[in-house]
Amino acid sequence: MGRYFAIRIGRAALTIILVVTFAFVVLRLSGDPALMILGPEAPPEVIAAFRKAWGLDDPIWMQYVDYFGAIAKGELGRSMRDGRPAIELVLERIPSTLALTLPAFAFKVALGIPAGIYAALHRGSAIDRAVMITAVAGFTVPSFVLALLLVLVFAVQLGWLPSGGQESWRHAILPIATLGLGGAAVLARFTRSAMLEVLGQPYIRTASAKGVPWRKVVTAHALPNAAIPTVTILGFMVGTLIAGAVVVESVFAWPGVGRLLVVAVANRDLAVVQCILLLVALTMVTSNLIVDFLYGFLDPRLRAKGAHA
Amino acid sequence: MPPLVSIQGLSVAFNGMPVLRGVDLTLQKGEALGLVGESGSGKSVTWLAALGLLPRHAQVSGSVRLDGRDILGAPAAELDQVRGGRVAMIFQDPASALNPVLTIRKQLCESLALHRDLSGEAVKAEARRLLDLVGIPDAARRLSAYPHEFSGGQVQRIMIAMALAGNPDLLVADEPTTALDATIQAQILELLASVRREMGMAMVLISHDLGVVAENCDRVAVMYAGRIVEEAPANQLFADPVHPYAQGLIGALPPLDGPRRRLTAIPGTVPDPAMMPSGCAFAPRCALATEQCTPAAPSLAPIADGRTVACVRAETARRALLGVAAE
Numbered sequence: 001m002g003r004y005f006a007i008r009i010g011r012a013a014l015t016i017i018l019v020v021t022f023a024f025v026v027l028r029l030s031g032d033p034a035l036m037i038l039g040p041e042a043p044p045e046v047i048a049a050f051r052k053a054w055g056l057d058d059p060i061w062m063q064y065v066d067y068f069g070a071i072a073k074g075e076l077g078r079s080m081r082d083g084r085p086a087i088e089l090v091l092e093r094i095p096s097t098l099a100l101t102l103p104a105f106a107f108k109v110a111l112g113i114p115a116g117i118y119a120a121l122h123r124g125s126a127i128d129r130a131v132m133i134t135a136v137a138g139f140t141v142p143s144f145v146l147a148l149l150l151v152l153v154f155a156v157q158l159g160w161l162p163s164g165g166q167e168s169w170r171h172a173i174l175p176i177a178t179l180g181l182g183g184a185a186v187l188a189r190f191t192r193s194a195m196l197e198v199l200g201q202p203y204i205r206t207a208s209a210k211g212v213p214w215r216k217v218v219t220a221h222a223l224p225n226a227a228i229p230t231v232t233i234l235g236f237m238v239g240t241l242i243a244g245a246v247v248v249e250s251v252f253a254w255p256g257v258g259r260l261l262v263v264a265v266a267n268r269d270l271a272v273v274q275c276i277l278l279l280v281a282l283t284m285v286t287s288n289l290i291v292d293f294l295y296g297f298l299d300p301r302l303r304a305k306g307a308h309a
Numbered sequence: 310m311p312p313l314v315s316i317q318g319l320s321v322a323f324n325g326m327p328v329l330r331g332v333d334l335t336l337q338k339g340e341a342l343g344l345v346g347e348s349g350s351g352k353s354v355t356w357l358a359a360l361g362l363l364p365r366h367a368q369v370s371g372s373v374r375l376d377g378r379d380i381l382g383a384p385a386a387e388l389d390q391v392r393g394g395r396v397a398m399i400f401q402d403p404a405s406a407l408n409p410v411l412t413i414r415k416q417l418c419e420s421l422a423l424h425r426d427l428s429g430e431a432v433k434a435e436a437r438r439l440l441d442l443v444g445i446p447d448a449a450r451r452l453s454a455y456p457h458e459f460s461g462g463q464v465q466r467i468m469i470a471m472a473l474a475g476n477p478d479l480l481v482a483d484e485p486t487t488a489l490d491a492t493i494q495a496q497i498l499e500l501l502a503s504v505r506r507e508m509g510m511a512m513v514l515i516s517h518d519l520g521v522v523a524e525n526c527d528r529v530a531v532m533y534a535g536r537i538v539e540e541a542p543a544n545q546l547f548a549d550p551v552h553p554y555a556q557g558l559i560g561a562l563p564p565l566d567g568p569r570r571r572l573t574a575i576p577g578t579v580p581d582p583a584m585m586p587s588g589c590a591f592a593p594r595c596a597l598a599t600e601q602c603t604p605a606a607p608s609l610a611p612i613a614d615g616r617t618v619a620c621v622r623a624e625t626a627r628r629a630l631l632g633v634a635a636e
Binding site for chain 2: 124201202203205206207208209210211212213214220221224225298299300301
């Protein structure tokens, strides 16, 4: 078991290093922060001073070594725009983002999983087909299209809800719905196919042949097995809690981590972008580790394998 | 004596495709009945249909009486009492027949809780006793193990223990040894025979292995293309089969003693359910078929005490058997 997790933690660390390195290289090759922040009309000596101050004149490998050296000391750099520590800027945006992504996550789980289970149990029924059509639509419509559609209907036409901003809880409804509907569709599809797979297994017939009432066959025998593939997709969704709302935050002018990321990328505010990416990589990798752990908990066969690995 | 189970005109169709075309079968208390035939002949479907275990899109008709009470299409709550309580069933592939994420204790105690008035410690004690009974060593400890920690033969033993948990009057064993190797097969059959003796339980042994059926059953029914074509006491069927299909099956078995002879094979294949010939389904493969065989399918007719056959030659066979008896 220990080795099983040591391997996974090692792999997780490697993933984070790769993500950060990739971001580092791409950001530095794709635009000059001095020009972005100071503007094209800035005098050359100001630009030169800015570059020197932020170490942008150093060869890229030296910047890279400095960057990792700083991370090792727990320093994630300062924003080039206002000089504040990048981590501070990011952390103060996290509650705003979570105010959207956490309710959206709850919405996905509360709607997607029961819908998937119901569709599987009533395969071929009108409701199953309705769930599947909705799920495919939710799956394929990009979130910005859905967001604009919701704004058009509920903000412009009906005037029930505001179309953007963060003044009240009512401002959160449309962004949460946008995030939640798409996710619920994905989850419903996954849950349905996981359930169908499990319901076709011989042990389900065994349970019925024992005289277990159908409700209990579903809850005690089918669901624990169907949970295994569903946890994979849930883990992925937990991984996107921090920065999964980039598009939606932009459309609804919601001041969360996603919007900060868009602005920081546009300005080539390197430290901020890297800080966010590091955070995203960390949450992704952590949620993957949790999923691996849950697999062991849900499936005794994997537990045994882990113990021997 | 009224029969334990009486099946009349049981028919099953999947999406309009008939797979069971009027099965009549009775079973006495404590009796061991063998059900033989090729795969797809409807052996398993007969019992899955009788117990309401087929998928919902299956169309089932006919009647299945258990102690005189029709259970076909009975309400779910009543069927749940029958399944596991009066009629237990074990299946071919033990490896996938137990729930992989639940312990043996959970799966065994579930049956006990459903069908026996036991609670608390008594359930656990009974679970241990059942595992002991089916020959799982170290039962107390093994109860907390998961199915993947047992071998195929052991899992089938656990399935038998689960089947016995409700003290059923009938155990339907659907190819219980097909997935196991020969020595384990013999052990499982021996176990089935011994629990049957002990509990006075009736058994339906579904198998395509004629040897297994010959050794373990009092009576045998031969199925072909969704119908029973011959039914007889086991010794008589194997000594003197009447239906050409039964003759073909038994002729394909190598004799253990006597001179070596060429084994016969039945030519052709089982007809596609979508293109069932009119009349006798076996006629296209039958060496003895005549134009008499095509207009209508012959129904089961008695040819001797406890023997029936569905063949146009039944009457001839009946006279022949009587003639033999008169001599």
